[in-house]
Amino acid sequence: MPQESSPPTSPEHQPPQSDRLLRDILQSAQATEHQLQRLNSHKLITAYNSTSQLLTIQFMKGAAFGLGSVIGATVFVSLIIYLLSQVAFLPIIGEWIKIILEEIHK
Numbered sequence: 536m537p538q539e540s541s542p543p544t545s546p547e548h549q550p551p552q553s554d555r556l557l558r559d560i561l562q563s564a565q566a567t568e569h570q571l572q573r574l575n576s577h578k579l580i581t582a583y584n585s586t587s588q589l590l591t592i593q594f595m596k597g598a599a600f601g602l603g604s605v606i607g608a609t610v611f612v613s614l615i616i617y618l619l620s621q622v623a624f625l626p627i628i629g630e631w632i633k634i635i636l637e638e639i640h641k
Contacts, residue, residue, distance in 0.1 A: 574580060583589055616639060619632050 616636065620636060622629075622632055
């Protein structure tokens with residue numbers, strides 16, 4: 536039995552659908568390369584290449600987190616103290632709340 540020979544695989548003999556597929560793959564690869572170049576040139580990514588900039592950014596992030604935590608805790612504790620002072624007139628837990636408020640004000 537004679538074997539069927541496969542069609543030539545050189546670029547000149549590829550069917551048009553293969554050409555379209557290759558063009559789509561090439562365009563996709565070029566678009567990906569372009570996006571990677573844009574990402575690598577982004578200010579945040581380039582900051583990670585410099586130790587001094589990285590330390591500055593991390594310090595600022597830490598300071599902002601610390602300041603936000605202190606402000607948030609202050610608001611939260613103030614709100615709790617205010618609510619407890621409004622409940623101080625209750626006979627059962629009023630004395631207990633007065634003791635807590637006195638300790639806080641010391």
